[in-house]
Amino acid sequence: MDMNSFFNDLQGKIQQAIEQSPAKDLEKNVKAMMTQGFSKLDLVTREEFDIQNQVLAKTRAKLEALEQRVAALEAALDAKQS
Known part of the structure; x- marks a missing residue:
């Protein structure tokens, strides 16, 4: 054997x-x-977690774009006032 x-x-x-x-x-x-x-x-399922993760990533990208836009607008306003 x-x-x-x-x-x-x-x-x-x-x-x-x-x-x-x-x-x-x-x-x-x-x-x-x-x-x-x-x-x-x-608890949440993996699918729910992945969806929320994608929503968070999109929200973070939009926030960063808005922060850049606000910074550009503030710089333009400062330049105009000077």
Whole structure:
């Protein structure tokens, strides 16, 4: 028996033992608890996060353009007043 088939057989037996033991129920209960806990948190999906990130980038670009425009207008006003 080669090592690869030995480990595959061992993995299968361990998985079978876990499925027949209370560990499988424990796994289900832990997943249910975690799902319930996450649902109580104020989390956003990755898609929502990416959309908000794009909105923020556009807003930041507009703000920088407006800041440059205001600076140019202030410089023109200062030049006119001088």
